[in-house]
Structure formats: structure tokens, C-alpha cells
Amino acid sequence: MWQLYQFPLCPFSRKIRLLMAEKGVGYDLVREDPWAPSDMFHNLNAAGATPVVVDEEKGITLADSRAIAEYFEETVDASPMINGTAANRAEIRRLVALFDENFYNDVTAPLLLERMKKRLIYKQPPDSRALREAMKNAHGHLDYMDWLIDNRPWLAGSTMSLADLAAAAQISVADYLGGIDWKGHEQTRGWYSVFKSRPSFRPLLSERMDVIKPPAHYALVDG
Structure with a gap:
């Protein structure tokens, strides 16, 4: 199961939540406040910005909403969101x-x-x-x-x-x-x-x- 590190009013986190939901990718939410990110979160993303997605079983950590979106677009066939010519x-x-x-x-x-x-x-x-x-x-x-x-x-x-x-x-x-x-x-x-x-x-x-x-x-x- 993916863990999605996010802040509720982060629009980039919301974009990834929408994308994962549309593609049917399950995830658990982990809140990170942008003004007080945890040390663990900095270890996941040195930029200290949400969102970050983590799959511990697969050993995958992804940061930056556009990079994350491209990853799921390439690895999940359902509901393509970057499609066409x-x-x-x-x-x-x-x-x-x-x-x-x-x-x-x-x-x-x-x-x-x-x-x-x-x-x-x-x-x-x-x-x-x-x-x-x-x-x-x-x-x-x-x-x-x-x-x-x-x-x-x-x-x-x-x-x-x-x-x-x-x-x-x-x-x-x-x-x-x-x-x-x-x-x-x-x-x-x-x-x-x-x-x-x-x-x-x-x-x-x-x-x-x-x-x-x-x-x-x-x-x-x-x-």
C-alpha cells in the first residue's frame, strides 16, 4: 500500500490524490505540515515539499507531483491521464x-x-x-x-x-x-x-x- 505524505491545502498533494483515486490506486494519507516538516519527511524529500509517495515493500519513494504523476501514468494502465497523440x-x-x-x-x-x-x-x-x-x-x-x-x-x-x-x-x-x-x-x-x-x-x-x-x-x- 502506498503512503501519500501530503498537506490538506497543498494543491499538488490534491492533484496526486485525484490521480491515484481516478486510477484506482490505494493509498494511506500521512499529514505533513509545510511549516513544520518532520525529520523523517526531510529524509524522504530533501526539498521538504509535499507530496511524496512511498511504497516500503517495493522500496520506492517518489517526490514532486509531476514526477509522481508521470510514474503512475507509466505504471498503471487504468484511466490514462496523459493520452492521445x-x-x-x-x-x-x-x-x-x-x-x-x-x-x-x-x-x-x-x-x-x-x-x-x-x-x-x-x-x-x-x-x-x-x-x-x-x-x-x-x-x-x-x-x-x-x-x-x-x-x-x-x-x-x-x-x-x-x-x-x-x-x-x-x-x-x-x-x-x-x-x-x-x-x-x-x-x-x-x-x-x-x-x-x-x-x-x-x-x-x-x-x-x-x-x-x-x-x-x-x-x-x-x-
Whole structure:
């Protein structure tokens, strides 16, 4: 059985949880708080970042969400998430990078800093200007997603892919932190509602941080 070292509001951990669930790969969750990683976790990943997956019986330890995703894509035939032609696979990887890097840096990371880290670690109030900027950036990313969904059944093409999982993972964290205004983004909201109804996604929506609570609509399938 795989052990998945993760933090509940780490979007990269969420991406791997979604991927493993969609592929039917069993795992046990092990929580690691990013501000206080254990010595054992540093031994698993010197970067000290989640997620990390470990199979002790096979002697396998994998770190970095994109490397982990590629591993399961190559070793588990069920529910391929990087599929299609070479051009299709390149498009999937392009969009995964867009959400893992641009969306995270523009939206998710600032929200985590202002709404989580400042409250739990630094005991400081959030910077309202930084929050407004993150939400403004979110609108720009959702506009692009609206355009993709207007032109494709799924973000990267005709079938669900790792690009959809990466996007849903980032959006779910931003939405938990109150950083998503869905007005004017009915296309993306509809796409996200489909994800919220999937069995792989329900465990994410049921989790709660001890102190930080999500908006009322967060766990509603049509919210």
C-alpha cells in the first residue's frame, strides 16, 4: 500500500490524490505540515515539499507531483491521464505547467500566505491588497479556462486529463480560501461542478482545517 505524505491545502498533494483515486490506486494519507516538516519527511524529500509517495515493500519513494504523476501514468494502465497523440500529450503537459506554476504563483500561493500562513504561523492579519490582487488574477485565469471549455469538451481536448486534475486541485484550494468569485464564469463553474460530483473529489471536499473554514458553497456540487 502506498503512503501519500501530503498537506490538506497543498494543491499538488490534491492533484496526486485525484490521480491515484481516478486510477484506482490505494493509498494511506500521512499529514505533513509545510511549516513544520518532520525529520523523517526531510529524509524522504530533501526539498521538504509535499507530496511524496512511498511504497516500503517495493522500496520506492517518489517526490514532486509531476514526477509522481508521470510514474503512475507509466505504471498503471487504468484511466490514462496523459493520452492521445504526441501533440495532445504536449498540450496536456503545457496546461499542467500553466496551473502548477502560473495559477499557483498568481492565485493559490498568495491566498495560502494571506489566509492560512499569516493566521496560523505569523499571527498576522491578511493584506487586503494582496487578496484583491490574487482574486483579480483568478479572474484572468478563469477567463482563459472559460475559453478552453467553450472550444473543447475538457481543458486539453476530448477526454479528461491530468490538466483537468491539476486545474481542479488549484481551484479547490483557492475556493476553500474564499479566493474564487464565480460570477461571469459559468463555463468553468459548470466544468468544476462535474469534478465536485466525482467520487475521487468527494473526500477532498469533506476535509476541513482546524481553524480555517471554507465558504458555505465550497462542498456543494452546484455551488
